[in-house]
Amino acid sequence: MDRMAGLLGEEFAQFAQSYDETPAVGLRVNTLKLSAADFSTLSPFALKAVGRHEPDGFLVTDASKPGSHPYHAAGLFYLQEPSAMVVGGLVAAQPGELVLDLAAAPGGKATHLAAQLQGRGLLLANDVHTGRARLLAENLERWGAANTLITSAEPEHLAAQFGPIFDRVLVDAPCSGEGMLRKLSFAGKSGPFEWSEGMVLACSRRQTAVLHTAAQLVKPGGRLVYATCTFAPQENEAVIAQFLREFPQYELIDPPRFAGFGAGRPSWVDPSLADDNLEKCVRLWPHLFPGEGHFVAVMQHMDDEKLQRFEKPLKFTPPGKKELAVWRAFADEVLPADLAEERLLLVNGRLYLLPELALETGKLHLIRYGLLLGEMGKGHFRPDHALALALKPEDVALTANFAADSDEIAAYWQGLDFASAGPDGWLLVAVHGFGLGWGKRVNGRIKNHYPRGLRRNRDWRLEIR
Numbered sequence: 001m002d003r004m005a006g007l008l009g010e011e012f013a014q015f016a017q018s019y020d021e022t023p024a025v026g027l028r029v030n031t032l033k034l035s036a037a038d039f040s041t042l043s044p045f046a047l048k049a050v051g052r053h054e055p056d057g058f059l060v061t062d063a064s065k066p067g068s069h070p071y072h073a074a075g076l077f078y079l080q081e082p083s084a085m086v087v088g089g090l091v092a093a094q095p096g097e098l099v100l101d102l103a104a105a106p107g108g109k110a111t112h113l114a115a116q117l118q119g120r121g122l123l124l125a126n127d128v129h130t131g132r133a134r135l136l137a138e139n140l141e142r143w144g145a146a147n148t149l150i151t152s153a154e155p156e157h158l159a160a161q162f163g164p165i166f167d168r169v170l171v172d173a174p175c176s177g178e179g180m181l182r183k184l185s186f187a188g189k190s191g192p193f194e195w196s197e198g199m200v201l202a203c204s205r206r207q208t209a210v211l212h213t214a215a216q217l218v219k220p221g222g223r224l225v226y227a228t229c230t231f232a233p234q235e236n237e238a239v240i241a242q243f244l245r246e247f248p249q250y251e252l253i254d255p256p257r258f259a260g261f262g263a264g265r266p267s268w269v270d271p272s273l274a275d276d277n278l279e280k281c282v283r284l285w286p287h288l289f290p291g292e293g294h295f296v297a298v299m300q301h302m303d304d305e306k307l308q309r310f311e312k313p314l315k316f317t318p319p320g321k322k323e324l325a326v327w328r329a330f331a332d333e334v335l336p337a338d339l340a341e342e343r344l345l346l347v348n349g350r351l352y353l354l355p356e357l358a359l360e361t362g363k364l365h366l367i368r369y370g371l372l373l374g375e376m377g378k379g380h381f382r383p384d385h386a387l388a389l390a391l392k393p394e395d396v397a398l399t400a401n402f403a404a405d406s407d408e409i410a411a412y413w414q415g416l417d418f419a420s421a422g423p424d425g426w427l428l429v430a431v432h433g434f435g436l437g438w439g440k441r442v443n444g445r446i447k448n449h450y451p452r453g454l455r456r457n458r459d460w461r462l463e464i465r
């Protein structure tokens with residue numbers, strides 16, 4: 001607070017006062033599944049548009065708990081702090097592009113980028129911590145994003161494997177998290193969050209290293225976006241100023257400015273590094289914007305040689321005849337839509353559908369490659385939850401569709417079997433027309449195949465308020 005008082009001067013009183021206000025709850029609609037307009041009609045939560053900068057984003061204005069609703073489990077939205085939504089908006093990935101989210105877990109921005117790609121091109125989502133990368137995989141699966149490659153690697157290893165091939169690279173850097181303090185204190189949490197001036201400096205050094213490596217992954221003419229959720233100039237303007245000095249081929253872009261978007265502060269960095277262009281960075285403040293605060297810098301690689309991308313396509317062996325027959329028997333019965341067989345990849349008994357744009361990954365630690373279809377059993381195929389979340393009811397031969405507040409959805413989410421008339425076989429259990437998971441009907445009962453780790457302990461209807 002002392003540091004911010006010194007930096008903000010007269011503005012500090014307003015900034016300090018914002019810490020007495022309750023943090024806003026935001027959600028961003030999954031436009032891979034439905035439009036924002038359709039979601040606002042369907043929504044059981046009171047919503048208010050977050051602003052013109054993010055047409056798919058909303059503030060939740062009542063006390064409901066959207067994370068405990070089956071629509072969340074069906075991947076219709078991601079709960080995202082409103083200022084974090086600005087970051088994906090400024091990356092502005094276009095369908096068909098090759099996009100890298102270098103520090104992606106748990107996946108707020110990655111789900112945003114996947115929605116922007118609309119199933120075309122490739123999103124490589126990486127997090128150096130494997131446990132967090134698995135959480136990222138779970139969130140991207142719920143999102144129904146099939147054109148993703150999820151890795152857990154050091155940025156240097158990605159740079160060595162791929163080189164400068166990506167149209168857009170996002171570095172949502174690990175930071176001292178000053179923008180998280182208000183939320184944590186409202187949640188009554190004091191730990192494991194830690195902050196110190198030494199940590200700010202350590203973060204600054206790490207951010208510089210990660211950003212410099214990220215620059216080696218952007219193709220000429222591509223875009224590099226750097227973001228943090230902290231206020232410290234050492235982790236923001238100073239990192240960018242130093243980067244621009246060492247990488248003169250990059251220039252800051254002045255992004256469109258919407259209500260509440262503040263400018264970067266050149267005067268907050270060491271005078272030897274100060275540059276008026278730093279004003280082009282975006283600062284979001286909790287006293288001026290409905291969110292916890294973010295810093296974003298959008299940089300363009302100015303080399304305009306229009307180099308052809310030279311990504312290496314993945315070389316892989318297709319599944320053998322026996323496995324293919326098992327898959328076909330399942331697909332013919334359950335999935336009327338054809339899935340491209342030439343993109344099937346079998347790894348340790350797990351069958352994936354590779355993205356159309358699949359890169360050679362060498363020795364990188366892969367968490368997911370494309371859409372996990374399921375596992376090969378002895379003579380049978382067991383579909384994975386990820387496949388259910390990526391399918392629409394019209395892609396599946398049998399669907400059992402129920403209203404969100406029905407007894408069937410409550411039972412299904414708890415992992416229980418329940419009665420349902422209709423033909424036997426694998427079916428998609430859907431909530432209001434959106435896939436929630438697999439079930440298998442046998443003699444008028446649906447056997448539950450909802451993943452054990454995602455089941456609720458009790459009826460969600462008792463927990464929502």
Ligand code: SAM
Pocket residue numbers: 084102103104105106107108109110126127128129132154155172173174175210
């Ligand atoms: N982008 C995420 C989102 O929107 O949900 C949040 C990312 S969080 C701010 C920063 C992430 O960076 C953490 O998940 C952390 O594990 C990861 N990280 C830490 N050190 C890293 C490094 N050297 N390289 C890449 N990622 C790193």
